Amino acid sequence: MKKWFILISVSMFAMSLLAITLEESIGYAKQNNKELLMAKEDIYKAEQTYKDVRGNLLPQLSLQGGYNLSATNLPKSALPSPVSFAGGLDATATDNDNYLAAVIEGVVNSMIPSSPVKEGSLAMQLKFDQVLFLGGKLINGIRAVDRFRSIQKLRYSLTEQDVVLQTTELFYQCLLAKKLWEVQRDGLTLANKHLQRVELFAGEGQVSEFDVLRARLEVAKLQPQVLASENQYSLAVSAFRKQIGVEDPTIAPDGEFVLPTELDVSLEEATTQGLANRTELELADINTQIMQIKYNAEKGNYLPNIALSADYSLFTAADEYAIQRDDFGSKYGIGIGFQIPLFTGFSNSSKRSYARHDHEQAKLMQRDAEELITLQIKQNHQKLEYARNNYNVQTKNIQLAERSLELAQVRYDNQVGIQLEVFDAQIMLSAIKLQYYQSIYEIISADRNLKKSIGIRL
Helix, strand or coil: CHHHHHHHHHHHHHHCCEEECHHHHHHHHHHHCHHHHHHHHHHHHHHHHHHHHHHHHCCEEEEEEEEEEEEECCCHHHCCCCCCCHHHCCCCCCHHHHHHHHHHHHHHHHCCCCCCEEEEEEEEEEEEEEEEECCCHHHHHHHHHHHHHHHHHHHHHHHHHHHHHHHHHHHHHHHHHHHHHHHHHHHHHHHHHHHHHHHHHHHCCCCCHHHHHHHHHHHHHHHHHHHHHHHHHHHHHHHHHHHHCCCCCCEEECCCCCCCCCCCCCHHHHHHHHHHHCHHHHHHHHHHHHHHHHHHHHHCCCCCEEEEEEEEEEEEEECCCCCCHHHEEEEEEEEEEEECCCCCCCHHHHHHHHHHHHHHHHHHHHHHHHHHHHHHHHHHHHHHHHHHHHHHHHHHHHHHHHHHHHHHHHHHHCCCCCHHHHHHHHHHHHHHHHHHHHHHHHHHHHHHHHHHHCCCCC
């Protein structure tokens, strides 16, 4: 009774779960998947990197300046006494002599520092820099960053498709686990019905006690299998919730566990479509372009770098804190500078050679990616064909297994067959049902993987 109570409680809990569709699940995954969110941030970063590099083509304008006030207290030993020339004149000194003495006295005393010494200064400079020619390095750099920006967008699209595929896989794994759980419960229900029938026959004396014990043992054997399949379903739902980034324990996937619309495409057509549409090949092609741009940039290392520079400065200095209008002075200048590498110890030659090999390696990687994708398409196409054939076989097998169970039950009820035939038929039917639902899941999975491998957006 306790086990039956557990099974009933689990069943009621399963019915109370909040069901969401595949489309809703994919929507949650796109909103909450950490890897996809990080890929989106990479797009923003690449966009800002492109703007940063492109900004080097534009004039660079800067303004700098400063305002300073200072006060210096000189030591007394550095402060001589004021000079007086008038006291040294005799009585015969004329007015002109006294005048000259006063003038010289004023000049000399003005050169003696006072304490504290107060100074005020203001300086500002407006500077303009413009790159004229960098041997193509800047233009090639902008092109490379632009390609990198495209790569980040394609990587986001690729990650999004991976998230959609993973979410779909986990969604249908939950549906499969639920179906397997139902199959185990149906098997237990059949075993209990058979036990009731055997106990009825035993009460009439038509079967032995051994048959009753055998039927009870079969029921006891199936009960832990039902609990195990329920645990597998619970684990599948937990993995599904983690994938879509939802912690609500009441959410569970719900949908039709049916075959998808048949994808009618030959291997040759699938291969052609995949080589034309796969994002990975587009990424490999852009990577080859970046290596070509890098090689072109390295080939321009021997060319001169030319830049235009201009500045305008405004400055002042005053022997007091207050700055007057006539204390200001100015300075301006303009010039063109250049740099030509004459000898770099063969460093530039090595860099060019390294970039050339990088470019060749990128082309090899691109061809290798094409071959791997061709092989992947062939593998997925064969998996889908196998899954379809397996489904057709399992569809026939389940009909045969159901008929076998009916015959075994009739034979046992009519005292023609033995109980072991019924058990074998029940076990066979449960196993065939498991294989049948597994074959449906394999078709769904193979269909999704083939669509992704030939570049169809999921």
